[in-house]
Amino acid sequence: MEFDFLSPVDHKIIQYINELSSQHLGSKVAFHTDKDFPDINKLKIAIIGVLENRGAVNYLDEEINLDAIRKELYNLFPGNWQSSIGDLGDILPGNTIEDTFFALQKVASKLIKKGIIPIIIGGSQDLTYPLYRAYDNLEQMVNLVSIDSKFDFGKQEDGISAKSYLSKIILEEPNNLFNFSNIGYQTYFNSQEEIDLIEKLYFDAYRLGDICNNIELAEPTFRDADIVSIDLNAVTSSYSGNLIAFTPNGFDGKEICSLSRYSGISDKVSSFGIFNHNARKEESVLVAQIIWYFIEGVNYRSNEYPFSTKENYLKYIVPLETEELIFYKSNKTGRWWIEINFFAGQHNKLKKNTLLPCSHEEYLAACNNEIPERWWKAQRKNSI
Known part of the structure; x- marks a missing residue:
């Protein structure tokens, strides 16, 4: 029933993939089409688009289209991968943003319970909230890592949006959040009160310069994460191609892909989201490569945690x-x-x-x- 929320991948994308060679990634993926739905029990990774951006900071009533990302991704060549991949299509915007949240929470929860890793392509970053809520019935505390130039606390009276979703995660019951970690914040985008609050709550935050100087500093943080949420505005515009919301400072293409691979290689990460995509083709190239590196990481997991024995x-x-x-x-x-x-x-x-x-x-x-x-x-x- 949960998968009734998903609409098929556009037939033009399926046609495009059918014209690729058998060596391309597209030929290795099971697709949700008008006539077929992938066998969930055979999947390890599920790609899902969420066409919801009403929570965006500068919301424009424009339809989100992920076709360019899919074309760029499936035109890549896979590594020596064993994990089976499915593209389950898109969650369309509901009548309200809460309807979209409900659909994503149900779909993600079903997949996570089955040991399938959802890769969510948004849409605004407030979609991290229903992704977090997908863990409500799993009887576990959750560690959330956000790659973002801002903390996204916002004000309580603002309601939930891409700039305030974290406040709702922290304050709302049931509270299953054990730790929040920010990777790559830029001090001038965050008030001193927000920085002090991170310290008061014993959360972790790493400045952009510290991570760029030593990217391995981030690896243990991802190793302890359940959810990884990427705000594409954390990437400098000269690498992302996003000249609409111009960002002069941020991670470069190599760095964001390295962080994505750290996320994938973590034995614990069970959901992954890429948000605030501006739907322009230039940025789609980078998004496709971020996804590729995450899948690469998943395929090279060492499966050494949690420890079954300490002999090794x-x-x-x-x-x-x-x-x-x-x-x-x-x-x-x-x-x-x-x-x-x-x-x-x-x-x-x-x-x-x-x-x-x-x-x-x-x-x-x-x-x-x-x-x-x-x-x-x-x-x-x-x-x-």
């Missing part, structure tokens, strides 16, 4: 003055985790998740008697 990990114990920190290093990938001792309380859904991704640099800092900030914030959130 080296354990490091670091005694500090007030704490004893325990680190694990994977023999397979060389990645690091730090142990968190959660206790029953507000976040008792997290009791089984006692390992937090971290970096080798954080282990070295602990050896110099410095408590990792991510460990400290996680402990503080658990004690609230």
